[in-house]
Amino acid sequence: MSKLNRQQAPAEGAAQRTGLNVFVILAVLTIVEYIVAVTLDSTVLLVALLSVAALAKCWAIVTYFMHIARLWRGEEAH
């Protein structure tokens, strides 16, 4: 393993862990959405809860996976 790769390995590992954490959050929210939709009868409450869950998932993907902050920060490091 080259010196550069040895230096980059911990940073890559940390970034991969962030990705894994975000995926777990997304998976949990998706399961919660499904359970809420199956169990709830109130349309208004269901739409409200599903909207909150979808917005939370969208925020997680846009922030951590799509790196929207780089639009104004302009750096590439993970």
Add this chain to the structure above:
Amino acid sequence: MAAATQAAPAPHGKAHADPVAHAWERVKINRLGLWLFIFSDAALFALFAASRFYLSGTARDPHLNQILGLGITSILLLSSASAYRAETAFAHGNTARGRGMLLVTLLLGLVFVCGVGFEWATAEFPVHEQYGTAFYTMTGMHALHVVTGLLFLLIIWARSGDGHYSGGPAVWPVTAVIIYWHFVDVVWVFFYPTLYLVK
């Protein structure tokens, strides 16, 4: 070649002493362009979602395959995670892992498209009914974006074998395709509850 690159004037007339800094500047502009495209495409999908509620209210067809819906949603989320791993690996110069993760993403995307195809083939609601119109239009348009993303991923995967994207600003094409792939996932994050869960 390198000397010629350094001697070439910048488009706005200012000489760039550091070609790497110039390359990052171009990435910044390209990123802005990509996000402008994403915002305009998001507006189209938002209109589709609005039309679903306009056409059929919150009612959904009882024949929808809920397990299949949850399954393909999970597959697409998983593909986003593998795409992120691919991008991270390329950004850190780990091309082998990056290519492997791109391949995983491609396969998961294919499974998603097959899932949508299966849903279309087995759905018991007709396209000319209100809910059917919304369902087929929304899933069809989304699947078209998925297929486009798969083509981009395939191109990136094929070119990465020659060491095209080996760290720094050279990784931008991989990043751009993967941002697009995540966008396709974001659209489904809203389409899944809109089509399958709201009642």
